Amino acid sequence: MALHDPQTARRESVPNPGPTAFCALIHPDQTLPAPFAGRVAGITIAQRQRRQLLRLGAESVHEGENPRRGPVLLIEAGLIADERLLAAFLTEVQSRSWSRGPAVAVGPDGTTGGLAWLPAGHAAPDWAQIRREAEPVDLSGVDTYSPERRRRVPLLWQRPEDAASARKAASALLAAAQKGCLDWPARFVHPPIENAAVRLLWPTPFTPNMISVLAFLLGLYAAWCFATGALWTGLLIALAVGPIDGIDGKLARSRMEFSPWGDLEHVGDKIVEYAWFAGLAAALGTGTAWALAALIVCTALAEALLGEFYRRVTGAQLDDAGRFERAYRLVSGRRNTFFWSLLSFAWFDAWNAGLVAIAVYAAVNFFIMLWRFFVRLAEYGRAHSAAIAANLDATAYGKVFEDHGQQESGGEAATVARPALPPTNSLGAP
Template identity: 40%
Template sequence: MPLTALLFAHHEMPENRTPAGLLPLAGWTVVERQARLAARAGAEHLVICADRASPELNSALARLRGEGINPEIARNVAEAGDLIQPDCMVVVFAEGLVCDDRLLTRLVEESGAPVLMVREDDGDEGFERIDATARWAGLALLPGTMVREVSRRFGDWDLQSTLLRTAVQSGAARMPWDDVPLYVPNRRREVPLVLEMPRNRAESAACGDALLAQAQKGCLDWPARFIHPPIENMMVRLLLPTPITPNMVTLITAVVGFASIAAFATGWLWTGLLLMLFLGPLDGVDGKLARTRLQYSRWGDLEHVADKIVEYGAFIALGGYLSSTAGHYGPWVLAGITIAFALAEAVQGEFFNRYTGRQLDDAGVWQRRVRLVAGRRNTFFWLLVPFAVFGAWESGFIAIAVYSAVTFFIAQGFFFSTMRSYALEHLPPVAENFRKSRYAFLPKQERPVN
């Protein structure tokens, strides 16, 4: 059944005469985030109830349409009903709601309607009370026929509240808002849920900060964990209100990376090293900007390919220059060793991710601890800094090559042990093979075989 989203941007807040749906959020507006959430959840049709045009609304619509999201505007309740098809399911957003994408995903996965997402009555007047113990969490999944009937029967009544009351009276199922797993695989950590109803600009700014905090990835190397986040967050905050897209930031990052390669190749070693160190926080900006804005692109995954090209290109350039000045092929060999082990470790990790649905670095406590100090682009080039201070560039390159090899073999140990655990848990035939092929002198396998 097709999915339609019903959004609101017409109730002015008493403090600033701005509709709650048009409060600024992470550089743009609340209703834009709702529209992007709906589009990502599969909504093919979006309807925004807004009784008058405003510069803020027109700007929001222009940005959405520039991304291929084309909402229709309903100037009154009757128009909203006419724009809703009877054979669709309608996801209703409370006006001004700032919510987590996982909540909407959980809601639209429900096969039946009506469904209301609810929260305990904690006294937050921003969320409408349903009964003595619960409040509406701002999301509902309703049949299109219900929305059309309500819009035609009640004239100019508040459509949002009337839909809520009608759904409650019809015996709508209730879904707790906090019944959602906190762990997010692609961020490699538990991410707190966001569900807020800002009533002024200060509260919407706090919501924007919460969304930016959500965008932070976990399970990182030590520079990305301890040095980069404040720099990344500062740059993201500067970019949020601008038209600069994550893809543009990715392109800038690639340009800086190739400038570093050129500097290494031509003997400007300190310039190349400083650019490579700056590349660390810059490389995290595009992803954070995309996750905070919900502005994703199908080309986003190419960033990881560009990262590897830049990293390996820097090793080749550095090896080539050091080889030419040293008069032997040793640095070329070091470049080859570094790249070979780093690439093998990356391919191994990608296979594990595709096979198990989880990244090897995040598969257990020890894997996460090792990830903090494992050899990656950031740690490789920070390792080079003390050698560079004393002019021992080739010695630093030797250390990087050893670092790359050690990281690979440690990762390979984790790979085999974790793959074995995964197979024993999820693949009964493999578990049985392990039992049958066990060496007699080894202790018996205690794990039960299903």
């Protein structure tokens, strides 16, 4: 079964529901205790389900009674289901065109129910009847790896019954919102601060976008502090922006509160980061400082372009491409590691030396990531194209030296394999 990860707000993460339009229905299972009516992670379970179903492409979401005779995606009231399970179930029933009868999910805990698909013309929902008659769809095979969170995340399938179990479910949601494959400050220093702040924000009207704007404005203020010579103030604010910048994503994922503006956060992060280096250069006031700042910014931009190109080609992130990349991510040159490194130099009032160290750090980091970019891109090419694999084999340095020796000894050189081209007419057009 295909992996789905609609946690992110990006369009490619939302599965295509196919040509069949459907509505969704939140309906209680009369054979189970009444669903928990309180809040979990700041919202009711019904609110969470509504947001999930609308993101999956439902034309409308209703509660209680069947809004029409089908097709209907049915979800049990009170069930906290991982959005990857919802997406996998929907894609499965859409791809099989369940016109002959209803389908029902078999959850990762082995129980039947929770999700069902009612084709057009089906009677009012009855969970007991659905479990007896519907075709089962086993969800136990859904992969737990989340590309967006760069780690394996347990699949949530819980039915809170009281306040205590609701708190446990909220803790599970917050744990699932944590990203993996991070630099060492984001992995070891920031999470406790982020988690405490998210718990405080759950019952408030603050949105993830508000937190993003706050982090951006604080970042600009830190740049102004750097530029005006208040170096320690700028550095402390810059270090504080790190965990604040992680709060918005966790709040959005745990509260299922996404916005199209979320993508702009990454642009804002880059603007702030580059402004910090410009501010440092302005405070130090030398041509060397400006050259170092330019080197840091240019290598960061180049690495970002490498990563974006790799993602566009392969659909994966370069930082998460393999064991080496995941291990190296802990110490790779990033905003967090750069400015935590600067802290040790600032302690001895060696700001110029700190900027030099960051520039060396950035340059070395760029060449390491450039090396891994070519290694991983070649691996992807070999795995997905016979022509690319043949060209790489034929032009490998060992092969080139071997062919050169054959030429000197009268042997025939190997020819680089190229994909066949279509015939052309006299004008050169295919």
